[in-house]
Amino acid sequence: MIVEITEVSCYKCGISFWITLQYNAELKNCHNDFYCPNGHGQHYSAKTDTEKAKEERDRYKRWYNDEKETSERLGRSNSALRGVITRNKNK
Incomplete structure (x- = not known):
């Protein structure tokens, strides 16, 4: 099974982290909050x-x-x- 991932950067601390493409698409569609590894909440507002x-x-x-x-x-x-x-x- 191949899992595709994408890089996301925290808007606050700038840390890069990886999430699956499927989860990223879900976040963009639902505008739900998610957190960087340092605990900074963010969401897609577009x-x-x-x-x-x-x-x-x-x-x-x-x-x-x-x-x-x-x-x-x-x-x-x-x-x-x-x-x-x-x-x-x-x-």
């Missing part, structure tokens, strides 16, 4: 690609809903204006 994609999806959903609401409001306004024009023509 957003994962999945988190970024969800935020982008949510941003597009909000944009779509805003545009849809604006379109509906303008459609109602347009209908009301057509009614006013028709009434004024018939006077």
Whole structure:
């Protein structure tokens, strides 16, 4: 069985230590705390690609809903204006 490892450096004391690639990926996804051999707690704070994609999806959903609401409001306004024009023509 081959275990792949990666080097990690402590942000506080600078010591290098090794963890498995699988554990490193889990830490990046979950943002859980982990500790260097000297006991300094740290975690990955960067957003994962999945988190970024969800935020982008949510941003597009909000944009779509805003545009849809604006379109509906303008459609109602347009209908009301057509009614006013028709009434004024018939006077």
